[in-house]
Amino acid sequence: MADQIPGVADLDRLDAVFGALSHRTRRAILVRLMAHGGPQTSGAIAGRMEHSWQTTSRHLRILEEAGLISVGLQGRERVYTLNAGHMTALLQDWISRFS
Numbered sequence: 001m002a003d004q005i006p007g008v009a010d011l012d013r014l015d016a017v018f019g020a021l022s023h024r025t026r027r028a029i030l031v032r033l034m035a036h037g038g039p040q041t042s043g044a045i046a047g048r049m050e051h052s053w054q055t056t057s058r059h060l061r062i063l064e065e066a067g068l069i070s071v072g073l074q075g076r077e078r079v080y081t082l083n084a085g086h087m088t089a090l091l092q093d094w095i096s097r098f099s
Helices: 008-021 024-036 042-047 053-065 084-096
Strands: 069-074 077-082
Touching (some): 008 024, 008 053, 008 084, 024 042, 024 069, 042 053, 042 077, 053 069, 053 077
Antiparallel strands (some): 069 077
16 A cells, blocks of 8 residues: 555545445434434434344444444444544545645
8 A cells, every 4th residue: 555646545535435425324324323412322223214224234334434433332232423523524625625
């Protein structure tokens, strides 16, 4: 990666974020975390989705891999937290390139 062209790593991160945001369910999960005002368990998130647990779990993993949410453990439950700052900073940087 040391020989990577400057800006290409940014594109990889943007691809992950835009890919994660491309699906309505993943955007709904982000809105739910924002509207709830704090971390939520995977069960609480899955309970509000119209998909199976496996599908919701896959969406959560994609959001986590993109850095849009983080996950921690609370006992045996996985708790998801919105990383709005990561998304905001990345998207603002992208937009500023075209100003």
